[in-house]
Amino acid sequence: MTHLAGQPRGPEVVLDADYVVVGSGAGGANIAVTLARGGASVVIVEAGPWRDPHDYPSSAYGGMRDLFDEWGSTFTRGRAIWPIVQARVVGGTTVINSAICVRTPGDVFARWERERGIPIQPMADAVARHQDALEAELCVEVAPPGAVGRNNALPLQGASILGYESALCRRYVKACVGSGQCLSGCVAARKQSMNVNFVPEVLRRGGTVVSNAPVKRVLTEGTRATGVTGWFKHPESRKWGAKFTVRARRAVVVAASATHSPALLQRSGIRSPALGADFRAHPGTAVFGCYDDVVDLNTGATQGWASMAFRDDPGVKLESLAIPAELVAGRLSGGGAQWMERLRDYRHLALWVHATRAESTGTVTNGWGDRPVVRYTLDTADMARFRAGMVLIARTHFAAGAKAVLPGIHGLPYRLGPDELCRMENAPLDPRLYVGILSHLFGGCTMGTNPANSVCDPWGRVHGWSGLVVADASTIPSNLGVNPQHTIMALARIWGERLLDARSSGIA
């Protein structure tokens, strides 16, 4: 069991394994643990450091510094500049997400078959089988009553009054204590992020984890992937260290995220008309509600409530969200004394968000310094969904007893009362007027049967290459309309099994 946490400048570090997995998030950790359980030797290569729960920061500043990808400085280039939420740490974005567990909806498989030629039945059955196992292994449960908090209880009440279905979220959190700290890592070690379970299991099974090791390129010989190479990078000083090379006897698995995987393949010379295309996301935003009573939104589970009642029409998922006080401050509009005055409402604010099932697509390219460049703009139809989601949240706030909502739409008043909702309903659809954020990223290396419009086949294997597999959200060819971690993990396990089957039958 070996963990290499970077090496200063010096001789090249060379490792060999059956499989090298680039990335240790939901996709990378799951394919790695599947391969390790099957007896294969595995090396996980992760760009960021390995931080255990006692290493996690408490403040939002520390979270940005220690956990987020390049200080959260990835953003969309398009009509509006919206940040893209991703982590750069062992465990990937599972360290900083809210660990919400939602099964892959059946209509998703039907769409993949219709648009990508991926047969429904084997895929849907296998995903369901793995999701059963994952729910048991990762202790999926709703927040216990003592950890719910008012920020999660109020929307339940509001939704019930409005008559739409909602519930406390099932999450990969074992006995949540409601510290509201999911976004900077669960110091209480209750959240089952990949760095506390599957990555250590790979180590226990004889695998190797190489951290602080951003991969520069995939090594190839002819049309076969043979390994990866790069230079260690110190997580604090950001100084470059020794060169590393990991040779893969069986396959290279790229699971570096929907932004980094396409960028890595591009700079490795992989050519495909679909590479970097079809980038999608669930853009979202927040609407604050102001209540007479104290809410203390940071008390309770970070995201304990959700509703999928509007997944089909207008195409949004609603969720509660606790963000730290530092980020609440930054999110409230205004400047000067007026802004400071608005912060007095902090304890009376509830914060709920939506994730839009957007159909707009963008592109990912490899930019300067190996940074992914994401070009993405929501079209008018998606902006209409986006705005409709905000109106639904506002209605729920009012049903739950809010005296006002803070829409955060440029050009609208700072506060809107219950009689002013029409102003939100009729707000312009220019994305520059909204404070959006991209989470739940998909595409860039989409799977499908046709190499003209997909990078990988339905088993994650890159078309035209042997020994090269992609196993993360970048392969997902459509939006899910639900939180993607459960789907990503199940797909990665399916592909891991497939690799093991190929190994046992002698097929590369």
Add this chain to the structure above:
Amino acid sequence: MIWLVRHAICALLPSSDHFPGPAELGIDAFLVQLRRESNGLFWFGVVAGGVVFAVSPLITVGLPVPSFFLSAAALDRHASRIASHRFYLVRQSMVLLKMVAGFCWGAHPRVREKLALAPYPPDPGTWRAS
């Protein structure tokens, strides 16, 4: 350029009767730390915001002077108007500054006490070394 960023942040989030602002909460040491620890792109965005804040009073309060020379009342009007300016890139340039102001403000024990939040323990900044 820390002085420039400090000027903008202290104007954007001034102290009030209820809350201390970053000027009272160790903003100087905080910005030194941020400069040292953040990556180039993030710091560039912060400084760019500071520059935009300093040179833009003409488009907010109609005065052709850098923001350093504004009276306290005019500076507050400038801070309010630039954060919600009708030109997208102008108001967007304040987003990072506001976020940094929030980092400094919301993590400070004095503010957290007023918000009924427990003080943060220090961020360890550690990782598994082997």
